[in-house]
Amino acid sequence: MTIHSYAKINLGLRVLRKRPDGYHDIETVMQTVDLTDTLTVSPQASGTTVTCDDPAVPTDERNLAYRAAELIRSRVGTESGVRVDIQKRIPVAAGLAGGSGNGAVTLIALDRLWDAGLSFDDLLAMADRLGSDVPFCLRGGMAIGRGRGEVVEFLDTACPFAFVLVTPPCAVSTAWAYQQVKIELTNFSSIVNLIISSLHEGDLDRLVVHLRNDLESPVLAHLPVVGRVKQTLIDCGAAGAAMSGSGPTVFGVVPDRLAASRVADRVRQVETTWRVWVAMPVSAREIAERSGR
Numbered sequence: 485m486t487i488h489s490y491a492k493i494n495l496g497l498r499v500l501r502k503r504p505d506g507y508h509d510i511e512t513v514m515q516t517v518d519l520t521d522t523l524t525v526s527p528q529a530s531g532t533t534v535t536c537d538d539p540a541v542p543t544d545e546r547n548l549a550y551r552a553a554e555l556i557r558s559r560v561g562t563e564s565g566v567r568v569d570i571q572k573r574i575p576v577a578a579g580l581a582g583g584s585g586n587g588a589v590t591l592i593a594l595d596r597l598w599d600a601g602l603s604f605d606d607l608l609a610m611a612d613r614l615g616s617d618v619p620f621c622l623r624g625g626m627a628i629g630r631g632r633g634e635v636v637e638f639l640d641t642a643c644p645f646a647f648v649l650v651t652p653p654c655a656v657s658t659a660w661a662y663q664q665v666k667i668e669l670t671n672f673s674s675i676v677n678l679i680i681s682s683l684h685e686g687d688l689d690r691l692v693v694h695l696r697n698d699l700e701s702p703v704l705a706h707l708p709v710v711g712r713v714k715q716t717l718i719d720c721g722a723a724g725a726a727m728s729g730s731g732p733t734v735f736g737v738v739p740d741r742l743a744a745s746r747v748a749d750r751v752r753q754v755e756t757t758w759r760v761w762v763a764m765p766v767s768a769r770e771i772a773e774r775s776g777r
């Protein structure tokens with residue numbers, strides 16, 4: 485079974501408060517984009533084997549696909565083994581939830597392979613145990629994330645714009661980024677409705693005003709290259725730009741694919757060590773259709 489695992493970007497991310505359990509409550513708007521990893525899931529006699537063509541990715545129990553396989557095996561109570569071969573295109577530890585996506589699609593694939601008949605709510609509960617971004621990745625498309633990001637409200641809103649993703653050659657620890665955030669106790673305004681209504685209206689100028697990521701300023705202070713990526717995207721023609729998740733990937737927003745290709749070409753000429761992609765938004769329905777769900 486060969487399946488695609490999609491990247492996501494955060495169109496907005498506000499950090500609301502630190503919780504007693506050490507995590508932070510957030511409010512975010514997430515959107516799936518068509519940058520994908522490919523996972524090949526095949527039966528084997530026993531146990532779980534994960535391989536990955538990127539040596540930066542652990543293939544033992546730290547891998548989210550591995551943990552997803554173990555979780556679903558114990559739930560289903562099967563002795564069957566599974567092998568998951570991951571072909572990585574989504575940059576690792578880059579704010580695009582690549583690992584979370586791999587965990588989510590492994591849950592879906594093994595529910596099918598082992599004929600487990602799990603409901604979407606069962607899968608959501610398992611996804612929640614794997615990580616904050618995994619529940620969103622189970623369905624994808626556009627969604628609001630609350631709590632740690634795991635309380636997901638899936639939306640049918642279509643994103644009418646295109647993106648350019650730029651990843652400079654550095655990695656950011658998500659835990660570190662959250663620890664650095666200075667939470668504004670006053671003047672909190674929800675960006676969710678503003679972002680979603682801008683998308684509904686197809687109003688790019690309005691959308692870019694509301695792009696905001698509270699993790700951005702600490703990451704920028706620590707990694708000035710992220711600020712340079714953002715400015716370069718604007719200089720090369722993006723209407724607006726913001727960091728995704730805990731970075732260091734920055735996305736630029738443009739009206740359509742053609743504009744995205746032009747901006748991407750210009751950015752590639754500025755700096756060859758940055759990885760640059762044209763990325764189109766993908767709806768939950770498109771993901772389901774492409775995977776035969």
Ligand code: ATP
Nearest residue numbers: 547548576577578579580581582583584586617729
């Ligand atoms: P998020 O946006 O959810 O914070 P991220 O895009 O910043 O995620 P990931 O690419 O998901 O980060 O990887 C974060 C860490 O997770 C990596 O450093 C890696 O060691 C570990 N990891 C576990 N499983 C995977 C996987 N299947 N693919 C990539 N990384 C994985």
